[in-house]
Amino acid sequence: MPSLSRAATLAAGLLATAVSATFNPASSRNVAVYWGQGYDQIPLSDVCNDENVDIVNLAFVNQFPKKRGDYPATNFANACGEQFFEYPDGTLSGLRSYCPSIGPGIKDCQAKGKKVLLSIGGGWPTDYYLQSKDIAEYFAEFLWGAFGPQTAKWVADGKPRPFGDASVDGFDLDLEAFMEPAPFSGYLDANYDYFVKHLKNKLFPTGPSTYYISGAPQCVLPDARLAAAISKSSFDFVFIQFYNTPQCSSRAGYNGIVGTATSFTFDQWVAWLKKNSVNKQVRLYLGLPANEAGAPNDVTSYLTPAEANKLVTFYAKKYPEIFGGVMLWEASLAARNKICEKNYNSWIKDILVGKYSTSPCAPKPSSSSTRASSTISSNRSSTISSTPTPVVSSSKTSASPTSSAVTSSAQSSAYPTSSAAPSSAVTSSAQSSVYGTSSAAPSSAAPSSVQSSRVWHELGRPQLCSTVLSPVQRVWHELRRYQFRGIIHPSILTVFGSVWRVFHKL
Numbered sequence: 001m002p003s004l005s006r007a008a009t010l011a012a013g014l015l016a017t018a019v020s021a022t023f024n025p026a027s028s029r030n031v032a033v034y035w036g037q038g039y040d041q042i043p044l045s046d047v048c049n050d051e052n053v054d055i056v057n058l059a060f061v062n063q064f065p066k067k068r069g070d071y072p073a074t075n076f077a078n079a080c081g082e083q084f085f086e087y088p089d090g091t092l093s094g095l096r097s098y099c100p101s102i103g104p105g106i107k108d109c110q111a112k113g114k115k116v117l118l119s120i121g122g123g124w125p126t127d128y129y130l131q132s133k134d135i136a137e138y139f140a141e142f143l144w145g146a147f148g149p150q151t152a153k154w155v156a157d158g159k160p161r162p163f164g165d166a167s168v169d170g171f172d173l174d175l176e177a178f179m180e181p182a183p184f185s186g187y188l189d190a191n192y193d194y195f196v197k198h199l200k201n202k203l204f205p206t207g208p209s210t211y212y213i214s215g216a217p218q219c220v221l222p223d224a225r226l227a228a229a230i231s232k233s234s235f236d237f238v239f240i241q242f243y244n245t246p247q248c249s250s251r252a253g254y255n256g257i258v259g260t261a262t263s264f265t266f267d268q269w270v271a272w273l274k275k276n277s278v279n280k281q282v283r284l285y286l287g288l289p290a291n292e293a294g295a296p297n298d299v300t301s302y303l304t305p306a307e308a309n310k311l312v313t314f315y316a317k318k319y320p321e322i323f324g325g326v327m328l329w330e331a332s333l334a335a336r337n338k339i340c341e342k343n344y345n346s347w348i349k350d351i352l353v354g355k356y357s358t359s360p361c362a363p364k365p366s367s368s369s370t371r372a373s374s375t376i377s378s379n380r381s382s383t384i385s386s387t388p389t390p391v392v393s394s395s396k397t398s399a400s401p402t403s404s405a406v407t408s409s410a411q412s413s414a415y416p417t418s419s420a421a422p423s424s425a426v427t428s429s430a431q432s433s434v435y436g437t438s439s440a441a442p443s444s445a446a447p448s449s450v451q452s453s454r455v456w457h458e459l460g461r462p463q464l465c466s467t468v469l470s471p472v473q474r475v476w477h478e479l480r481r482y483q484f485r486g487i488i489h490p491s492i493l494t495v496f497g498s499v500w501r502v503f504h505k506l
Helices: 004-020 044-048 102-111 133-147 152-156 192-206 227-232 250-257 266-276 305-318 331-336 344-352 374-380 454-484 490-504
Strands: 030-035 055-063 084-086 092-096 115-122 170-175 212-215 237-241 283-289 323-329
Touching (some): 030 044, 055 102, 102 115, 115 133, 115 212, 170 192, 192 212, 237 266, 266 283, 283 305, 323 331, 331 344
Parallel strands (some): 030 055, 030 323
16 A cells, blocks of 8 residues: 555646646647648547647548538548548538548547647638538538537438547638639638637537637738638637748748847737737637648748747747647647657647757757848738738649648648738638648839849849749649649658749749
């Protein structure tokens, strides 16, 4: 029989474990990661076993219903097979029916104190929208029935339950839609507030637990797709993608802290949320790529642990009342990015809880850390706060990764997050998914010294765009299409992205 002192020590340890395993939505120390996309992604159970992770966003529900009775489509890369639910008439839907590891993974995460949200949208395909208030509410009802707490009636009616009796803790909106021609005016942000309100006010109260809504806007603001919903319905967390858009990326933020002029928009997002968010207790997360492959066409947005420490601690201390933590794109990249035997999630969590230390091994600075963003901020970001309402850009940039190991015609973007267009334009989300992402087009600012190169003088910017940039961009999008189908490895896009940046800076 253990001694009284040992028993007390054990009890204290168990109590501490229980406390640490309790999710706190008001914390400023949470780490949120996306999972479900990318080449050769790690199992969801591995994410659950990472004590540094607090929120897991399952990506993505990537097609939305057009009418009542429609099933949405899903894509979770190699976590699902090629089986799909059938409609009552026997035709196939785009809703995957065989994802055997996800249900148990959700339960495992929840048993370890993590919250699991189902993310809708993504960067591929980008032809989704909500036609009306009625469809928005139907979509909310379907997602709640299919992925929320299982009910006997739903099962008796023979309706889909893709993850069995496992249920998510809420929903995330990673909206990157872009269509030409537009299906209707205002489709980018239409009716998402009704979707959120229906979940929050009608459906969530019927569940046995507490449920959450989050959104993942681009760093340019106001966000063309989520600003209306955030200002009209209640969001608990806002995960800003400070990558894929160089003028307001994390690199611009870091350079601003160490002394360079910056167009980083965290301050503006804080002010905007305090003024416009329905939920005055909303928590703002600083979104980062988990390594350079997380934003292959904006690799400078990746921060080493030492750089992330400076940026994250600066804003966490500056805005403790709204700072929620860090969001990472994405889980597999973070797990495989080992620095001094610690994965990137671990470094970020240490930063958030005040335990960051370079001892005994100091991380090597990334090659991107020496690249000044003065060119970015001077050439591309001067208009970031001057444009109140972005205009949709016709050229899409891929926002983040997305190559799924399981091929599917309804695949979501391989690497989750979308790239934002310059401040004068609404970002086209076909580019965004979290792995690949294209850089934003330059603003109207004066050209840099690089732009005065021989090529610039011989061709001129307009001619250069038509003879070089346009073909290169077309090749980029074709390569991404193949990556989405799992045919090529993301490293190929990383190499091509480097070539693209060379031309783009001319």
